[in-house]
Amino acid sequence: MNIFVLVKRTFDTEEKITISGGKIQDDGAEYIINPYDEYAIEEAIQVRDAKGGKVTVVTIGGEDAEKQLRTALAMGADEAVLINTEDDLDELDQYSTALILAEYFKDKEVDLILAGNVAIDGGTGQVGPRVADLLGINYVTTITDLKIDGTSVKIVRDIEGDSEIIETSLPLLVTAQQGLNEPRYPSLPGIMKAKKKPLAELELDDLDIDEDDVEVKVETVEVFLPPKKEAGRILQGELSEQVKELVNLLHSEAKVV
Amino acid sequence: MSNKVLVLAEVREGVLRNVSFEAIAASKQIADGGEVVGVLIGDGVSQLAGELIAYGADRVVTVEHPHLKTYTSDGFSQAFLAVYNQEKPNAVVFGHTSLGKDLSPKIASKLQSGLISDVTEIEGSGSAAVYIRPIYSGKAFEKVKVKEGITFVTVRPNNIAPLTKDTGRTGAVSALSVEITNLRTIIKEVVRKSTTGVDLSEAKVVVAGGRGVKSAEGFEPLQQLADLLGGAVGASRGACDADYCDYSLQIGQTGKVVTPDLYIAAGISGAIQHLAGMSNSKVIVAINKDPEANIFKVADYGIVGDLFEVIPLLIEEFKALKVNA
Numbered sequence: 001m002n003i004f005v006l007v008k009r010t011f012d013t014e015e016k017i018t019i020s021g022g023k024i025q026d027d028g029a030e031y032i033i034n035p036y037d038e039y040a041i042e043e044a045i046q047v048r049d050a051k052g053g054k055v056t057v058v059t060i061g062g063e064d065a066e067k068q069l070r071t072a073l074a075m076g077a078d079e080a081v082l083i084n085t086e087d088d089l090d091e092l093d094q095y096s097t098a099l100i101l102a103e104y105f106k107d108k109e110v111d112l113i114l115a116g117n118v119a120i121d122g123g124t125g126q127v128g129p130r131v132a133d134l135l136g137i138n139y140v141t142t143i144t145d146l147k148i149d150g151t152s153v154k155i156v157r158d159i160e161g162d163s164e165i166i167e168t169s170l171p172l173l174v175t176a177q178q179g180l181n182e183p184r185y186p187s188l189p190g191i192m193k194a195k196k197k198p199l200a201e202l203e204l205d206d207l208d209i210d211e212d213d214v215e216v217k218v219e220t221v222e223v224f225l226p227p228k229k230e231a232g233r234i235l236q237g238e239l240s241e242q243v244k245e246l247v248n249l250l251h252s253e254a255k256v257v
Numbered sequence: 258m259s260n261k262v263l264v265l266a267e268v269r270e271g272v273l274r275n276v277s278f279e280a281i282a283a284s285k286q287i288a289d290g291g292e293v294v295g296v297l298i299g300d301g302v303s304q305l306a307g308e309l310i311a312y313g314a315d316r317v318v319t320v321e322h323p324h325l326k327t328y329t330s331d332g333f334s335q336a337f338l339a340v341y342n343q344e345k346p347n348a349v350v351f352g353h354t355s356l357g358k359d360l361s362p363k364i365a366s367k368l369q370s371g372l373i374s375d376v377t378e379i380e381g382s383g384s385a386a387v388y389i390r391p392i393y394s395g396k397a398f399e400k401v402k403v404k405e406g407i408t409f410v411t412v413r414p415n416n417i418a419p420l421t422k423d424t425g426r427t428g429a430v431s432a433l434s435v436e437i438t439n440l441r442t443i444i445k446e447v448v449r450k451s452t453t454g455v456d457l458s459e460a461k462v463v464v465a466g467g468r469g470v471k472s473a474e475g476f477e478p479l480q481q482l483a484d485l486l487g488g489a490v491g492a493s494r495g496a497c498d499a500d501y502c503d504y505s506l507q508i509g510q511t512g513k514v515v516t517p518d519l520y521i522a523a524g525i526s527g528a529i530q531h532l533a534g535m536s537n538s539k540v541i542v543a544i545n546k547d548p549e550a551n552i553f554k555v556a557d558y559g560i561v562g563d564l565f566e567v568i569p570l571l572i573e574e575f576k577a578l579k580v581n582a
Contacts, residue, residue, distance in 0.1 A: 013510045013530040017396040024397065035511045094362070095371050120510050121393055124374040129330070129362035138441040139330065141359045144504075159355040160456050161505040163448040168441055178511060179504040215405070217371025221387065222400040226537060232557040234548070240570055242560050246542065247574040249558060254540045256519040257462070257486060257575065 001053035002108065005044045005077065006101065006115035006128065007037040009061055009068045013120060019223055033068045036116025038075075038183040039176035043146060044114050045076040046181065051148065053111070054078045058104065060097055062086040066199065073194035074186030080199040088204045088211055094122075096214035098130035103207045105135055110171050117142045117175035125175070132173035140166060142177040259291030259383055260408065263346040265337060266297050266309055267356055273305050275459060276352035276412065278312040278419035283376070283412045284350045285313055285420065289383030294318060294344055298336045300326040303432065310428040313420040317430045318344070324437040327444045328356050332437050334363050339435040341368070347384075348408035354458070357411045370406045377416040377516070384408075394510040394533035414459040415516055450503065455489040457506065462488025463517045465508055465535070468495040469524020469545065469564055476502055478568040479523060485575055491515065491535075493525045509534035521571075523564040527552030544568070 011017075012030035019025065033041070044055045056079045057072040059065050069080035083100060085092065092100075105113075113132070118125035125141070132139035144163070145156035148170070157164040158177045186194070204211065235242040250257045262284040266277040277295075284293045295314035297306055299321060306317035320336040337360070341349070349364070351357040353375045365372035378389040380400070388401045388410055457463065464483040466476055476490060483490045491513070492506040508515055510533040520538035525531060527543075527550055535541070536555045543556035544567045553559045560567055 011393065013533075014528075016529065017393050019397065093371060094374075095365070095369070098362075098366065123390075123392060123394060123514075124372070125358050126362040126365065126372055126374060129359065130366040133363045133366035139363075140442065142355070158505055159447075160458060161503075162450050164444055165446040165448065167443045167445055177504075178507065217403070217405050218373055218401050219404045220399045221402050223392070223397055224400075225397050226395065229536060229541075229555045229557075231554055232541070232559060234553065234559040234561060239560075239562050239566060242562070243567060243570040243574050246558055246560060247571065247578055250519065250540065250542070251578060254519075254557065256540045257578070 001047065001051050001111040003044045003048055003053055003055045004105070004108070004110060004113045005037065005040045005055065005057045005072070006113065006131070007041065007057050007059045007068060007072060008034045008116070008119045009059065009065045010034045010119055010121045017225065019225055022223065024223055031064070031068065033071055034116050034119045036118055036120070036176055036178070039178065039180045040114035040116055041072050041075055041077060042181045042183040043176060044112075047112065047146070047148060056081060058083070058101065060085055060092070060100060069199055070194050071186060073197045073199070074190040075184055076190065079197060082199065082201045083207070084201055084203055089214065091216050091219065093216040093218050094124050094126035094130060095217045097127050098134060099214050100204070100207065100209060101127070101131045102134035103209050104202070105131070110135065110137070112170060113173040115173070115175050117177050128173055128175040137171045137173055138168055139173040139175070140168060141175045143174045144177050144179045146174060146180070259289045260287055260347040261292045261294070261344065262288045262348040262350060263294050263296055263341060263344055264314065264350045265357070266295050266305070267352055267354060268297070268299050268302050268305060273308055274352065274354070275419070276354055276414040277309065279414065279417045280350045280352050280412050281309065281313045282419050283379055283410070283417050284348070286379050286382045287348045287350065287386055287408060292316065294346065296320070296337060296340050298325055298333055303430065306430040310426050311422045311424045314428060316428045319430065319432045320435050321432065322435065322437045324440060329440050329442045329444065330360055330363050331440045331442060333360050334367065335437050336435050337364060338367060340433055343433060346407070351411045353411035353413045361409070361411050365409055368407065368409070370409050371403060373401050373403070373410045376410045376412050379417070391514065391537070394514050395537050396533050413516070415461070450505065455487065457489045457491055458513055458515060460489035460515070460517050462486040462519045462521070463491045463508070463515055463535070463538070464488055464521045464523065465491035465493065465525060466496055466501070466523050467493035467525030468499060470496055470501055473501050475565070478565065478572070482521070482568055482572050482575070485572060486519070488517070488519070493528070493531045522552050522556070523568060525552050526550045527555065
């Protein structure tokens with residue numbers, strides 16, 4: 001099976017966000033593979049191990065994203081592709097990101113594409129379904145279970161806490177929800193092997209994409225931090241008195257109950 | 258400049274979801290005096306059209322078909338695009354729900370348009386509108402503008418106030434007949450896991466438990482409190498990782514982001530990754546044994562104490578409040 005995983009390099013979940021000069025500061029920030037993409041990578045590896053084939057991880061970004069691709073290779077992916085847009089494009093939106101990925105996939109014989117259901121930075125969850133649509137293949141989002149038998153696929157999908165049991169077929173794009181699996185940590189031999197695995201770097205030219213074709217449709221005009229919450233009131237006294245006071249405050253002062 | 262806005266209403270178990278009314282309010286702002294057209298897709302849903310009009314839609318177009326009884330991206334995109342092609346709007350609004358998240362990127366791709374997802378606030382109106390949305394799960398926000406093409410946004414539940422219901426409002430309701438073909442996905446079954454039917458992302462009250470809840474049984478008093486307040490139960494990653502509850506309840510940067518009116522955090526220490534998922538709630542109550550717990554830094558009200566003592570007392574007090582009200 002020809003399996004692909006879309007991955008994104010994101011800030012570590014424990015990073016605090018600071019803004020200066022109207023931009024989010026990334027000096028010294030720790031980066032990780034978007035956590036939902038890790039489920040996608042793990043699932044891809046498990047499918048390959050069961051069915052045979054090859055897992056290729058694909059990302060769009062700059063030179064720095066190589067580190068996350070190497071991590072994915074160390075987990076067990078076979079090949080990696082970095083579509084480097086650093087020199088060509090100042091901005092990307094979900095529309096342009098999906099177009100670039102679809103161009104990359106155009107001449108590939110895809111059986112299965114996996115992605116995280118959302119990236120924890122931008123948080124739009126658009127790119128997976130957009131790519132599937134551009135490729136004319138079906139997609140299923142927020143999956144928690146995947147079973148493949150020949151070309152038939154049985155999926156359990158999370159829909160706001162409920163589960164939907166779905167039947168569909170390959171070729172297919174799925175996006176991973178938490179609970180799909182337990183992503184492995186790269187082993188030491190895995191890390192050593194990853195250094196020798198193929199990592200291709202492509203630019204827009206290599207994909208025959210003109211910069212004008214991937215102009216963004218929406219643009220960010222400002223980023224800002226939410227108002228800092230002032231530390232609230234720690235109630236005092238007997239526990240039962242505190243609870244009485246709390247209910248009273250929620251009812252009369254905060255008016256939320 | 259005024260806009261014509263198409264707003265997709267969402268029906269769950271025969272009832273319109275609140276987010277649909279919120280989406281109509283957002284559409285009004287984007288329309289800036291232009292027409293707001295509600296779209297109802299399903300099987301046996303047309304009787305709900307009047308309610309959309311009562312909440313501010315000027316007109317409603319319905320698409321009904323046996324194949325639209327349950328949502329599939331293929332079926333609903335065919336139905337919605339048929340309405341789109343008939344109406345030719347300048348703007349489209351969906352709720353940022355499970356359905357909206359699944360369907361909107363496909364529609365945007367078909368329309369070759371941008372899509373501003375998960376909007377929590379709209380500044381300005383009409384074509385000059387600026388859309389505010391959380392990034393890094395609410396650790397920061399961005400303002401986004403449409404640069405080219407139609408305006409397409411999804412609105413996060415519970416953030417944009419619906420208009421007051423006015424049953425005196427009238428508007429035309431028309432049916433559009435659409436051929437629904439080539440569904441590539443078959444829904445075999447939907448397994449309901451949520452006990453009360455109150456959806457976590459839409460709940461006005463969330464009672465969340467962390468490691469301090471100690472066991473799956475420990476969530477029972479939290480569920481009782483949530484039921485009493487008409488809310489939903491959530492959890493921290495710690496509680497999910499420890500198998501006290503299902504991952505679908507997880508709130509945080511990995512997990513759901515919620516903004517209820519009232520968030521009660523019980524036995525949750527307040528890791529950055531959890532705070533990202535709930536700190537924009539309107540009122541936060543923290544209950545924790547550890548007075549140094551991080552969660553108190555974002556809480557409006559805090560009680561230092563054992564949640565297994567505090568929650569039962571809270572249940573009693575809220576019951577008393579309900580009796581007196």
